[in-house]
Amino acid sequence: xxxxxQDPGPFNVPEGATVAFNCTYSNSASQSFxxxxxxxxxxxxxxxxxxxxxxxxxxxxxxxxxxxQYISLLIRDSKLSDxxxxxxxxxxxxxxxxxxxxxxxxxxxKP
Amino acid sequence: xxxxxxxxxHLVRRRGQEARLRCSPMKGHSHxxxxxxxxxxxxxxxxxxxxxxxxxxxxxxxxxxxxxFPKEGPSILRIQQVxxxxxxxxxxxxxxxxxxxxxxxxxxxxxx
Numbered sequence: 255x256x257x258x259x260q261d262p263g264p265f266n267v268p269e270g271a272t273v274a275f276n277c278t279y280s281n282s283a284s285q286s287f288x289x290x291x292x293x294x295x296x297x298x299x300x301x302x303x304x305x306x307x308x309x310x311x312x313x314x315x316x317x318x319x320x321x322x323q324y325i326s327l328l329i330r331d332s333k334l335s336d337x338x339x340x341x342x343x344x345x346x347x348x349x350x351x352x353x354x355x356x357x358x359x360x361x362x363x364k365p
Numbered sequence: 366x367x368x369x370x371x372x373x374x375h376l377v378r379r380r381g382q383e384a385r386l387r388c389s390p391m392k393g394h395s396h397x398x399x400x401x402x403x404x405x406x407x408x409x410x411x412x413x414x415x416x417x418x419x420x421x422x423x424x425x426x427x428x429x430x431x432x433x434f435p436k437e438g439p440s441i442l443r444i445q446q447v448x449x450x451x452x453x454x455x456x457x458x459x460x461x462x463x464x465x466x467x468x469x470x471x472x473x474x475x476x477x
Contacts, residue, residue: 286464296471299468300466341407345464351398351413351460352410352421352424353398353410353466355407355409
């Protein structure tokens, strides 16, 4: 079983749609969680950290459920510029702080 | 504050040659991580370094690969006797501690 698993893609949605990505992780010792986005296999860019209480940044909302080992990202009112690959990322403190990446979910927003 | 810098951005080597990839972390960041992304695959951790110390190299292939982060100068990922399977994007990330990591633009290595 992979340490971090994401929804298979691609997601093709029209502009203005709401889209949700899910992610599960296998190691309950995981400490920190992030969503990164990657455009055309360029460098990953931090989108947002994910906190147990849930957090929101504009059109983006992230949720964490430690009991279920589940992370989600919700994008409201999708824009063309949201088209990218979204990476669910887990940081393991007990493994020296390295990041474990999910395979990524590709999002394509169409006009 | 400049971001993470990597060079070269593109590197072409013939089988058997050596590849040296350099990474300068963001100012104030003492933690450096190297990740590799093979074609059509996700990013995989390779090695974690602090100044003059390798903290975790569990993701590094046992042979031909080495990394350093000297007291002065950039971190170096070195691949000896490259093979076609080493062709990939190599990303460096830096962090001030055990938290968010910020990535450089990557070095795309092509082995002919």
